[in-house]
Amino acid sequence: MIEALTLAVVILSIMMILAKNPINSAFCLVILMICLGGIYAAIGAHFVAALQIIVYAGAVMVLVVFSIMLMNLNETRSSIDLRSPSVLLAVGATVVLLAILTISFFEWQTATLKPVSGPYTLEAIKQLGGNVFALSAMMFAKGYIQFELIGLLLPVAVAGALVLAKRKVD
């Protein structure tokens, strides 16, 4: 199951970059978000999976698709010229970054100094009443300052978006 979803994510991300039309690449991204939600659900992060579907595949992508409609961007663009120096530089930089990430991951995996494993094994989470209960208990025990700061950030972001989208700032 996870292997199939991974394959779908790999293919959809390439399709998103190479799509001729912005709306096609937005829809590729929506399906990619839903596949990622499936991966989260499959490895036991149920609340993150629900948020991924609701916030990303729902709210954020609706906003993106709505903006594409608003700005009338349905003209197709010419395909990317693979021989221009800027494109070669971009692809080269990305390949180097991917190589560095892969090498550093395998270094971490074979390191002699292992990190300490936490208390939340699958059985412990089951004892606490499931992923959502364990996560909410932890959020209000350890992460309440971050939670309040996010609560402050969201109205500020909404106010900023409204002010920016107004026609004239008086």
Added chain:
Amino acid sequence: MDTSTLLHLLSGYLFCMGLLALLLQRNSIIMLMGIELMLNGINLSFVTFARDLNDLAGQLNAIFIIAIAAAESAVGLSILVHVYRNFGGIKTDQTTSLRG
């Protein structure tokens, strides 16, 4: 290849694909979608490390990142609406008033 290795490599791959979308495209909305893709790669890395290390703090941080990404995309898209009004387009080669 076990699941955790596969997902760690996928998270690095997603980050790189987001970077590639950011660097290759001239359309600002697709560049913004590239940033979303990079944030998704980071989220996947957090959740996979949380699973590997039996710690829920990674999932907690993933939730906060999702909230910040929603705020970021709302502000970014309203900036793009403003740019569209002033320049008549959102391609990055159209908005060159600050170029010397």
